[in-house]
Amino acid sequence: MESDNKGEFNMEKRDLLYEGKAKILYLTEDTDLLIQMFKDELTAFNGTKKGSFDGKGEICNAISTYLFEYLENYHVLTHFVSKSTDTEMVVKRLEMIPIEIVVRNIATANLSKTYNLAEGDVLQYPIIEYFLKDDQLGDPMINEHHAYAMGYATPEEMRMISRVASKVNAIFKSFFDRRGLLLVDFKLEFGKLAKNLLIGDEITPDTCRIWDKKTNKKMDKDRFRYDMGQVDKVYNELKDRILSAG
Numbered sequence: 001m002e003s004d005n006k007g008e009f010n011m012e013k014r015d016l017l018y019e020g021k022a023k024i025l026y027l028t029e030d031t032d033l034l035i036q037m038f039k040d041e042l043t044a045f046n047g048t049k050k051g052s053f054d055g056k057g058e059i060c061n062a063i064s065t066y067l068f069e070y071l072e073n074y075h076v077l078t079h080f081v082s083k084s085t086d087t088e089m090v091v092k093r094l095e096m097i098p099i100e101i102v103v104r105n106i107a108t109a110n111l112s113k114t115y116n117l118a119e120g121d122v123l124q125y126p127i128i129e130y131f132l133k134d135d136q137l138g139d140p141m142i143n144e145h146h147a148y149a150m151g152y153a154t155p156e157e158m159r160m161i162s163r164v165a166s167k168v169n170a171i172f173k174s175f176f177d178r179r180g181l182l183l184v185d186f187k188l189e190f191g192k193l194a195k196n197l198l199i200g201d202e203i204t205p206d207t208c209r210i211w212d213k214k215t216n217k218k219m220d221k222d223r224f225r226y227d228m229g230q231v232d233k234v235y236n237e238l239k240d241r242i243l244s245a246g
């Protein structure tokens with residue numbers, strides 16, 4: 001074994017399994033575990049807009065580690081095992097369900113446009129939306145019946161997914177509130193391991209919308225999507241606020 005491709009967790013990184021827009025998954029010496037590496041890249045609008053900044057991978061790894069560990073305290077199952085280096089975490093290998101689960105608390109972006117809701121309107125009840133993960137089709141919105149009909153998930157799995165997504169929303173809403181932040185919306189992905197459904201992927205400002213409670217300052221990837229500037233500064237500030245005691 002070569003010591004220079006091992007992290008602090010002492011897990012040997014082997015072949016690249018999958019390279020995504022902002023992350024790389026590597027096989028390891030343990031067939032049940034992967035290393036998830038956060039890159040400095042940012043993309044938006046289905047990969048058509050690209051950027052990066054130094055330290056972004058480290059910030060996203062730190063935030064995702066913190067939030068996955070936080071969820072474990074509430075007995076929410078995730079693929080997270082351990083943070084292994086500044087930009088890498090060891091995760092359990094899952095059989096991913098190709099559906100993006102979006103939970104929205106506050107109207108913005110397409111929700112505001114489609115339903116003519118004022119940006120920032122607090123929804124009377126959270127909305128859960130499902131999107132098929134397929135870049136070529138442009139991630140079309142689906143409902144649970146599409147998921148059963150096309151064999152992506154069973155009715156029982158979809159029920160469990162919506163229950164866990166609601167629980168995560170409740171946990172994170174009060175977590176961010178205590179830090180002076182508003183959880184506008186976020187996206188989860190789930191995967192199967194044995195008989196269990198676990199949250200996979202990442203929970204970072206790339207996959208959430210978070211605003212400052214007092215000023216409504218956007219503290220997430222919308223700064224990059226809409227060229228609002230100070231992406232690196234704001235990601236750093238958000239990391240400090242998430243990791244603070246609250």
Ligand code: CDP
Binds near residue numbers: 139
């Ligand atoms: O279209 P609109 O921007 O209104 O909504 P969306 O793209 O469904 O985004 C809702 C939330 O899910 C945001 O916090 C996005 O950052 C996140 N999302 C994501 O992480 N990955 C995607 N492929 C799509 C959305």
